[in-house]
Amino acid sequence: MNLALRWRIVLLGLAFTAAPAFAAGATAAPATTQPAAAPLAQRPGHAAIASANFLATNAGFEVLAKGGNAFDAAVAVASTLSVVEPESSGIGGGFMATLHVAKTNRDVFLDARETAPAAVNPKDYLNPDGTPNRDAALKGPLSAGIPGEPAGLVWLAKHYGRLPLKDSLAPAIRIARDGFKPDPRLLASIKGEQKDLERWPASAAKFLPGGKPPAAGAVWRDPNQARTWERVAEKGDAGFYQGETARKLVAAVRAAGGNWTLADLAGYRAKERQPIVIDYRGYRIVTAPPPSSGGVAMAEIFNILSGFDLSKMDQAHRVHTIVEAMRRAFRDHNDYLGDPDFVKMPLAMLLSPYYADGLRQSILPDRATPSSMLPHGPAHDPGMHTTHFSIIDKDGNMVAITSTVNYILGSTFVAGDTGVLLNDEMDDFALVPNKPNVYGLLGSKANAPEGGKRMLSSMSPSIVIGPERTAVIGSPGGSTIITQVMEGILHFVEGQSAQQIVSDKRFHHQFLPDVVDVEDGVFDAATSAELKRMGYTLKPREPWGFMNVVTWDRRTNTLDAASDPRRPSGLGKVQ
Template identity: 45%
Template structure:
């Protein structure tokens, strides 16, 4: 009898193992998380351990980042969520939670005496668009989550109440915006110490933010966009010179859009962000042009030449795009094979193409401090999300008593579409300020999928996002180790200004001289930039990997 019992136990174990294998037949059987902060990664892990899926985990990461990265994202901002729904044929969806201009916004609201007034769209309450993140969290829980919203928000609520420690990234971002933070008493109280940047290891507690998160946990979107908190937000903003109304909040909606999809070589497909992101288009154009060029066999300077030239051409088209609810975007033309072939064929093999010789297009400016994360669960559901408040600490204005740091995404509009904005760049009518409109963005959460592989890419970095993602995707296409994708040395060209920006050490002295001889102007930024988070599932080998950018303080983990 013991033998029979043991046999039955073994048989039962085999059946259970078979069932588990079948349950994960379309997934990796394990989960992976890559986020820019260890506390956010831990929050996602807690939710997965409670039985949540990747979408629940994405809610937990987003809310935790709102606490520990007030400089990068938050309830006062928005973002883009690219979703992969597991199945025999995976389904991709794109949740646009980009902020919207208030109903009282006008095309000339940042002009004084016909000229852009520096600062109005950057600091203070007037710079803030209506946030989208709270709605997105409620929407994800309602449409895709397995757990109640309150469960997925619980780790962030604990974090806000208990506090987190200041790290080097926090100090760097707070230093960048110190003057603006000092100008707002509530922001200074919450995020500074005696009006100075807090030292490493200092504790930041946000009980008001915890209370706001609890309202959303209890009442969903209405906890933020209606009722007591909505009135508190509008009163605080209008007292500080902003133009929000209760109707602006009540009428805010996220939008489900079709992701941008573009076929690459070897049965691979790029799935990325559609407008109001211009990043997906730029990434697809760049990859299509590179496919016609021998970049993989080229020596380093020649490879950089190819990359710079495809970026120059892809970025030129950005000014043609805008909020698809307000303008007609020429996506089909920009991604037409004959058009992209012509762009690739116009590249001189050895010499730079001066941007002045290409057909003109509007230039633009965008804040470069956002945040990004990626998560995949055991079944193969996955989320790649880029969130933002625009500049570090957004508008550097916190609505008193709410803990909500406002974005300054209004600065992503063309402040003067008929002239130039405060950065001296030509405007774009497609991205002009209009009531209810979403500003153009470069945020590019992306997947590349084939029958045997799935890779996820994304980073903060404003206008440099598509170039950073492109460099990481090239690492994937070459088969380099996953850890190298986010670590790749970075350089960037965006059509105008006609200059190659790069991190220190990207090019040697000899390489710099060779590039300059080809006609390039190089600019060492004197600092690193970006904070990429990547995932890789090798379906054929059954392996799962994740990596976090070594420039940041993030954490990538593989979970049971």
């Protein structure tokens, strides 16, 4: 029987399989586990932080030393990354956070994702022939959503921190004012984006002092951003979304052809949402709900994989099974997901183990499923233009934050003398339905732009609580974030250390294009040959992702922190 006919039979059978409605977060039942041999620690007694830059990690410990907790440290790390890693995140962008509050044993998701301005018009992102205008979507003020990071950090400090906001922001303000030596990746980013930075006077003034990128080893200062953070430290939300900063932001954006208003800024709110909780083989995975697509996609993948014993498979069949689960999750990602405040999504179906049962039955044991055969353009580099950090403090509070300005140096547009580099998150909307964005992801009406709407994200900050070990995990990487975090969690479940998890080689599939992205060395020659025989196209990529992981072994009460070796400037530190 040929493959096409086999698939028609499988899909016909699935069409008649009803999936009962389950509440959001419903998953397959966890496997039973043996009780621990000794009492497990209830609090670590010390702290661990892993971030993409040593200055940010040290800023977090500086705030902990002042008596702060993990949430105060998160404010310090995020704001410092805004100064020292602007190519990936910052005050003009947004973030998503998964939090664990130890005192109340409560899990929280904080949504500080950017929103579309009220005057958004999809026609602004089209060329005269109706094709996507990539420049409008990725460069300049039209590409920027209303930033969420300042509101999110203020919310974090106000509701969960111990210290005054000014104490937690002090390291970032000091480093921006006094200066630091940019790492090679920031210098390369500025050089790579120099032509676009030169289009905007304030961008050139900030990133190209004297008309050229900063020299290696030279001290670089950002006094304008320092002053903006000082206003936030003094006035909270109002220091950014109202008053002097707001007026300067709107004036700069509108002068350059953008459409922000003071009302857009004044109306922005960070939001707490119920996280998605996944049970996988006795491990409780707490992760991101929409407007992140990460949690839903990972729930689908883990629910599908729960019906297989990966440990008994050879590497080729293990990868085959995982890739087919990825393929089906990304198909649903493209079709259904968006901002829950604007779109009704079939989450009960997507998160149901019965739905996963049907998807599992459609996986052939020895053949790839062409994406074109599942009901329902060329990809760009998966990218590393986001950042993630992980924190556990001495009391067991946990923070997983993924923060972004989207692409390299965001929109490359700095808003006047505020020092605020704006994001280019408007490209994460389906600006033109069923046309790929910069990460090759497709979208539907569910992710179409509307005023005040949050664009869909792949950010997947996660906390994993097992029978004896806990992990805080996340990574940048555009559409690969979901598969990176999923693979990292699988490795954690298999018993790997933090350093092993961040160092593991990676592979990725996102439905379309129908290829498996592979990092050099991820498969041996025999596995690659077998996957190709099964029908897979393997596409080599440069290394991607900058994962940062903290683990807590509750048997020995030891913490471990590791930063991805793909970025030497990162630092995982236990203290």
